[in-house]
Amino acid sequence: MSEASIAIKAQEVDVITEKFKAAASVVVVDYRGLTVDEVTSLRKQLRDANVEMKVIKNGILRRAAKNAGLEGLGDVFVGPTAVAFSNEDVVAPAKIMNDFAKDAEALEIKGGVIEGEVSSVEEIVALAKLPNREGLLSMLLSVLQAPVRNVAYAINAVAETKEEEVA
Numbered sequence: 001m002s003e004a005s006i007a008i009k010a011q012e013v014d015v016i017t018e019k020f021k022a023a024a025s026v027v028v029v030d031y032r033g034l035t036v037d038e039v040t041s042l043r044k045q046l047r048d049a050n051v052e053m054k055v056i057k058n059g060i061l062r063r064a065a066k067n068a069g070l071e072g073l074g075d076v077f078v079g080p081t082a083v084a085f086s087n088e089d090v091v092a093p094a095k096i097m098n099d100f101a102k103d104a105e106a107l108e109i110k111g112g113v114i115e116g117e118v119s120s121v122e123e124i125v126a127l128a129k130l131p132n133r134e135g136l137l138s139m140l141l142s143v144l145q146a147p148v149r150n151v152a153y154a155i156n157a158v159a160e161t162k163e164e165e166v167a
Contacts, residue, residue, distance in 0.1 A: 009060065016056060016064035023085045026113040027093040027124055028073070031055070032080040033106030042100050042107070046084055049092040053084045072118040076110040090114060091130050098128035 020026060046053045058077040065073040084093040101107040112124045
């Protein structure tokens with residue numbers, strides 16, 4: 001191998017290492033058996049959620065994962081591998097990949113990274129079942145509003161009983 005190609009591969013490893021370090025979550029999948037239309041649809045869903053999906057050689061992924069301190073992730077880089085990186089939403093890549101895998105049985109989740117920690121397939125699937133950020137925020141808001149709403153109901157009930165006593 002020439003020095004130029006070695007330098008290019010080293011640069012690729014550095015770029016992917018930075019992607020691993022910057023990502024809130026990473027999902028690694030085997031895409032073998034997907035049709036072109038299915039891959040296009042998957043990429044569109046991921047792009048709409050600001051998730052970047054790349055097909056990268058396993059050797060480069062192994063080196064980048066090791067450089068990023070994710071040694072346990074190297075075991076999943078076998079066979080055709082696509083990696084989805086999300087810098088913003090931790091849940092989005094897991095949810096999209098898991099939902100897509102239900103319809104397209106050829107897509108297989110291999111593992112991933114959640115907030116800097118290597119995660120198993122089971123952890124990725126569990127993460128996929130969580131509501132997204134907006135859903136969690138709306139749940140939090142309803143929990144915060146509940147005490148205020150209950151006080152308002154209590155005051156209203158007291159006011160109604162006082163009105164009945166006066167009338």
